[in-house]
Amino acid sequence: MPSRALTVTLNYDQSRKFVLLLAATPDARKNLNERILREGKNKFRAKALTSVFLQGGLLLDDQDELPEDATQVWVSKGEPYAGPPKPTDNEGCRPEDVRIIGSKSFIDDKAVKQLTKVANLPGVRVAVGMPDLHPGSRFPIGCAIASEGIYPALIGSDIGCGIALYRLSSSASRAKSNPKRLASLLRGLDDPWSGPVSEWLAHYDIAQSSEFDKANLGTVGSGNHFAEICAPDKILDASVAASLNIDEDALYLLGSRGLGASILERETIHDSNPYIPPDSPHLSEYLADHDYAVRWAVANRDLVARRIKECIFATSDLPNNYILDEEETLQQQQQSGMLPSLNKIIDVTHNSVTQHSLELGTESRELWVHRKGAAPADKGVVPCPGSRGDMSWLLQPTGDGQFNAHSLAHGAGRRHGRQALHTWTKIHKSTLTTTSLDSEVVCMDPDLLIEERPEAYKDVQCVVEDMEDKEMCRGVVVFRPVVTYKVREAGVRRNDKS
Numbered sequence: 411m412p413s414r415a416l417t418v419t420l421n422y423d424q425s426r427k428f429v430l431l432l433a434a435t436p437d438a439r440k441n442l443n444e445r446i447l448r449e450g451k452n453k454f455r456a457k458a459l460t461s462v463f464l465q466g467g468l469l470l471d472d473q474d475e476l477p478e479d480a481t482q483v484w485v486s487k488g489e490p491y492a493g494p495p496k497p498t499d500n501e502g503c504r505p506e507d508v509r510i511i512g513s514k515s516f517i518d519d520k521a522v523k524q525l526t527k528v529a530n531l532p533g534v535r536v537a538v539g540m541p542d543l544h545p546g547s548r549f550p551i552g553c554a555i556a557s558e559g560i561y562p563a564l565i566g567s568d569i570g571c572g573i574a575l576y577r578l579s580s581s582a583s584r585a586k587s588n589p590k591r592l593a594s595l596l597r598g599l600d601d602p603w604s605g606p607v608s609e610w611l612a613h614y615d616i617a618q619s620s621e622f623d624k625a626n627l628g629t630v631g632s633g634n635h636f637a638e639i640c641a642p643d644k645i646l647d648a649s650v651a652a653s654l655n656i657d658e659d660a661l662y663l664l665g666s667r668g669l670g671a672s673i674l675e676r677e678t679i680h681d682s683n684p685y686i687p688p689d690s691p692h693l694s695e696y697l698a699d700h701d702y703a704v705r706w707a708v709a710n711r712d713l714v715a716r717r718i719k720e721c722i723f724a725t726s727d728l729p730n731n732y733i734l735d736e737e738e739t740l741q742q743q744q745q746s747g748m749l750p751s752l753n754k755i756i757d758v759t760h761n762s763v764t765q766h767s768l769e770l771g772t773e774s775r776e777l778w779v780h781r782k783g784a785a786p787a788d789k790g791v792v793p794c795p796g797s798r799g800d801m802s803w804l805l806q807p808t809g810d811g812q813f814n815a816h817s818l819a820h821g822a823g824r825r826h827g828r829q830a831l832h833t834w835t836k837i838h839k840s841t842l843t844t845t846s847l848d849s850e851v852v853c854m855d856p857d858l859l860i861e862e863r864p865e866a867y868k869d870v871q872c873v874v875e876d877m878e879d880k881e882m883c884r885g886v887v888v889f890r891p892v893v894t895y896k897v898r899e900a901g902v903r904r905n906d907k908s
């Protein structure tokens with residue numbers, strides 16, 4: 411009777427494999443787990459092998475029968491599956507499900523090529539380039555990618571990065587007539603927070619706190635991260651603006667703090683772009699890490715906001731449990747006269763993955779939407795920052811989210827790469843700390859001053875108009891920058907660019 415060949419591959423080094431011959435009888439397919447592990451331990455000289463994966467990442471357990479069509483298995487020491495996706499996931503997007511939204515905005519060809527490549531990955535069903543689309547080192551930034559399973563590398567190392575908008579107060583408005591003075595008040599923000607880190611994190615369902623937390627929680631970080639005090643310049647939708655109480659100064663905070671780097675590192679030990687299929691047991695493990703990084707980033711933005719408020723209003727005696735988004739507590743605190751007003755309007759994460767229903771032709775599918783530099787369009791208003799020398803917008807998402815994969819642009823997007831900006835005509839650094847809108851920039855890092863000057867970014871108005879033309883959103887408020895905070899101390903440059 412002819413035998414059947416089963417290729418056994420070592421999951422953590424896929425160049426190593428051997429062929430196991432199975433008799434072509436139904437019995438030979440039963441209780442195979444033990445035999446595969448035994449042979450694997452011998453052939454690979456790896457005593458610690460514990461699990462057998464089928465193609466796609468499903469575990470072959472003790473009592474499981476080998477599926478009829480299985481020709482390969484992967485043996486692992488317990489690390490996540492690193493083989494190819496299930497054959498059914500193999501085709502990428504249909505051409506009509508690859509969209510680039512941008513007729514007024516500049517879109518770099520390199521970013522289009524990167525998006526096309528991503529759209530062809532197995533399991534990917536929809537790929538949308540937003541008008542802020544620009545090239546990243548491997549994958550494009552400014553896009554929403556919907557797939558059957560999850561590609562951790564598409565979300566990248568800056569999991570949880572996002573932007574939050576807080577109300578400040580009219581006393582800050584008075585200071586706006588003097589941005590230099592307001593800027594001079596922002597001190598000590600690069601130092602670790604001296605408050606109770608674990609207590610703060612506990613408000614965000616984070617039980618542990620580490621040395622990393624102590625050193626980083628409550629700091630802005632570097633790279634493209636910033637805090638910005640801004641003032642409403644134009645109210646475009648008075649009723650939405652009124653419902654959000656936007657009539658005074660506001661504070662934008664963008665950033666995370668590099669926590670996602672270790673998560674991505676763990677995921678990409680064996681493969682630079684692994685795929686976690688929808689039925690893999692590893693999917694929920696990755697999501698637990700991902701959600702933790704997202705909550706941490708929100709906690710961080712809130713703490714930076716609190717510290718900025720302390721700088722501006724010279725109050726260092728806030729109760730330790732003062733959390734910005736607990737409206738009720740906040741209102742009580744304000745009523746009791748304890749606090750100047752600073753509460754949160756919205757916080758959106760723009761590097762993340764969440765599940766959504768999307769229509770593919772006549773079929774509706776539950777897909778994982780990876781947002782790499784894209785804001786969710788199903789959580790209320792969305793901030794869309796321009797640059798330190800341009801306006802920033804607050805947008806109201808519109809439409810059913812099908813065309814844009816429930817996402818909007820996360821900003822203006824880069825027009826020029828960081829390195830290119832260093833080759834431009836040299837400008838004296840001092841002229842970069844006051845913008846053409848008369849706002850002040852606190853940035854003692856000379857490279858960042860060059861790399862993030864306003865000309866580095868696209869025109870945010872074109873980005874917004876491109877989305878309005880597709881009926882994805884409408885403008886609510888346009889904000890003018892007053893003070894942009896990057897880094898105060900020379901030499902403090904944290905390694906968490908995204």
Ligand SMILES: Nc1nc2c(ncn2[C@@H]2O[C@H](COP(=O)(O)O)[C@@H](O)[C@H]2O)c(=O)[nH]1
Binds near residue numbers: 571634820821823
């Ligand atoms: N209002 C400001 N906007 C800025 C500043 N620096 C950058 N940006 C905008 O934000 C996004 C950043 O998103 P990222 O997470 O990809 O960095 C970027 O596209 C710009 O439009 C600033 O100082 N002020």
Ligand SMILES: [Mn+2]
Binds near residue numbers: 635907
């Ligand atoms: Mn970031």
